[in-house]
Amino acid sequence: MIFSLAISRTAARAARTSVFQQPVATKAWVAGSNSPNLDRHSHHYRWASTTASTLEGLKGNHFMSIDLLSNAELRGLLDLAKEFKATYGRDSSVDPAEASKPLVGKSVAMIFQKRSTRTRVSTETGMGLLGGQALFLGPTDIQLGVNESMKDTALVLSRFNSIILARVFEHSDVQELAKHSTVPVINALSHLHHPLQTLADLMALEEHFGDVSGKTIAWVGDGNNVLHDLMLGAVKLGMHMRVATPKGYEADATICQKTKQLAQEHGTASVYFTNVAADAVQGSDVVVTDTWVSMGQEEEYAKRVADFDGYQVNNELMAKANKGAVFLHCLPRHPEEVSDDVFYSPHSLIFPEAENRMWTVMAVMAAQLGKV
Numbered sequence: 277m278i279f280s281l282a283i284s285r286t287a288a289r290a291a292r293t294s295v296f297q298q299p300v301a302t303k304a305w306v307a308g309s310n311s312p313n314l315d316r317h318s319h320h321y322r323w324a325s326t327t328a329s330t331l332e333g334l335k336g337n338h339f340m341s342i343d344l345l346s347n348a349e350l351r352g353l354l355d356l357a358k359e360f361k362a363t364y365g366r367d368s369s370v371d372p373a374e375a376s377k378p379l380v381g382k383s384v385a386m387i388f389q390k391r392s393t394r395t396r397v398s399t400e401t402g403m404g405l406l407g408g409q410a411l412f413l414g415p416t417d418i419q420l421g422v423n424e425s426m427k428d429t430a431l432v433l434s435r436f437n438s439i440i441l442a443r444v445f446e447h448s449d450v451q452e453l454a455k456h457s458t459v460p461v462i463n464a465l466s467h468l469h470h471p472l473q474t475l476a477d478l479m480a481l482e483e484h485f486g487d488v489s490g491k492t493i494a495w496v497g498d499g500n501n502v503l504h505d506l507m508l509g510a511v512k513l514g515m516h517m518r519v520a521t522p523k524g525y526e527a528d529a530t531i532c533q534k535t536k537q538l539a540q541e542h543g544t545a546s547v548y549f550t551n552v553a554a555d556a557v558q559g560s561d562v563v564v565t566d567t568w569v570s571m572g573q574e575e576e577y578a579k580r581v582a583d584f585d586g587y588q589v590n591n592e593l594m595a596k597a598n599k600g601a602v603f604l605h606c607l608p609r610h611p612e613e614v615s616d617d618v619f620y621s622p623h624s625l626i627f628p629e630a631e632n633r634m635w636t637v638m639a640v641m642a643a644q645l646g647k648v
Contacts, residue, residue: 339463341508356642392443441464473502493506494563589618
């Protein structure tokens with residue numbers, strides 16, 4: 277679905293807000309460097325033309341799952357997120373108030389059927405840094421699912437907002453929003469996919485390792501939405517996947533098959549699936565887990581904890597990974613999933629991972645609105 281961004285602006289206003297297209301710098305930003313193009317006197321930024329060109333196809337389109345991105349688009353989003361971090365992050369030498377605001381006049385409606393810390397705070401803060409506005413719409417704030425259908429909600433919000441972000445239970449709900457919305461939709465989590473989390477994870481790994489091609493990720497835990505997109509994204513970057521889930525908690529079969537196909541296309545090792553946590557971790561460079569009991573599964577807590585016996589990520593399990601292996605968890609975390617000595621260790625990337633939720637959602641929104 278193509279979203280029209282034809283908005284009238286005076287020449288002066290365009291000169292101020294379209295700084296991403298201004299040829300104001302002499303050096304091109306490259307992946308892995310610390311700064312985008314920058315005129316130190318004017319504080320105007322311009323993202324590398326290669327990044328902008330790879331993201332042209334995302335303008336006006338929905339962001340639903342990692343497999344729907346081309347390799348170039350995945351690369352472009354990660355690079356743009358790094359550029360945003362260099363520009364607006366704590367290590368930037370530029371006052372955020374003086375930095376470019378490419379999304380002035382834009383807004384994102386954030387539909388939350390499920391509560392969240394990172395998704396809400398990262399989107400609201402990130403949209404503000406880019407000059408736009410974010411509106412939180414919780415279950416008690418709007419008529420969604422009570423007196424108003426997904427279709428009508430999508431059609432109404434499209435009249436007010438530039439983007440609709442939705443964190444829902446069923447994947448069919450975000451698909452219904454996307455079907456009827458006339459503005460881009462972001463899947464901020466559904467029972468089947470969590471693509472924003474994967475972008476943050478991959479960005480954290482690239483910041484730590486540099487080139488991640490050839491590295492091995494071990495997943496230890498539930499075969500859930502976080503695993504689904506992580507598998508898809510990892511093999512697109514040339515990483516190897518090893519997955520351990522208890523019996524009865526395996527990942528979606530269709531997504532597993534899609535991951536195997538992508539792995540074959542990208543020349544990575546065959547995706548390894550097991551029910552033994554230690555087998556997956558053996559020889560890995562990254563160990564990842566997630567909550568064993570997601571929202572809506574609280575009544576299954578006792579059974580799930582029993583079924584996941586032997587899946588806690590602790591020093592003993594990490595010792596089976598390669599030297600220098602790192603740990604990821606998308607949060608919130610519970611002690612039965614990972615021990616404190618791993619969670620707070622120097623090898624844990626969980627807090628950079630969490631911070632990157634903001635830079636990556638900023639990249640997605642900017643790309644959808646053609647502001648790169």
